[in-house]
Amino acid sequence: MTLGPLQVLVVGFGTRADFSGEIAAELRRLREQDVVRVADLRFVTKDADGTVSSMEASDLSGEQSEMIGALAGELVGFGAADEIQSIADAIPPGTSAAVVVLEHRWAIPLREAIERTDGGVVADAWLRASDD
Numbered sequence: 001m002t003l004g005p006l007q008v009l010v011v012g013f014g015t016r017a018d019f020s021g022e023i024a025a026e027l028r029r030l031r032e033q034d035v036v037r038v039a040d041l042r043f044v045t046k047d048a049d050g051t052v053s054s055m056e057a058s059d060l061s062g063e064q065s066e067m068i069g070a071l072a073g074e075l076v077g078f079g080a081a082d083e084i085q086s087i088a089d090a091i092p093p094g095t096s097a098a099v100v101v102l103e104h105r106w107a108i109p110l111r112e113a114i115e116r117t118d119g120g121v122v123a124d125a126w127l128r129a130s131d132d
Contacts, residue, residue, distance in 0.1 A: 004104040004111070006039060007126070013096040031059060039101040044087040046095060052088040 013019075030036045041057040083099065091097050114120065 002108055002112075004037075004107045005124075007102045007104060009098075009100050009102060011098045011100075012091065013098075015094040017096060034105050037103040037105055039103050041098065041100045042084060042087070043098045044084055044091065044096060046088055046091050046093050048094045050093050052084075054084045054088075 027036075027038070031038065038057060038059045040060075042054060043056075044052060044054045046052050087097050087099060111121075
């Protein structure tokens with residue numbers, strides 16, 4: 001199985017978060033265009049009284065999920081149950097957070113072209129527009 005680069009993205013949502021479906025729609029669009037694949041998604045909400053609920057999702061088959069899950073677990077540093085508890089401990093009551101492991105499918109042909117020309121990645125980093 002050919003995999004693209006994996007990215008662990010953690011997003012926090014405050015007490016006024018608007019879960020109108022806009023984020024889900026954009027993620028669906030990217031998935032339908034095979035730009036990204038959701039290797040693992042964990043969404044954790046902590047109610048005002050401290051009650052924690054969570055949901056999980058993935059685009060992968062069981063075998064793929066097992067293989068990538070082990071790699072992602074190594075990257076993040078803990079298993080699924082530990083991850084949910086860690087997120088719940090880190091967020092204040094009345095807020096939510098999502099941890100998503102994205103596979104960047106668009107990068108597979110680029111990586112293969114680099115490898116065919118005897119090239120290799122020496123370093124990489126993600127820069128955000130908000131970085132100064």
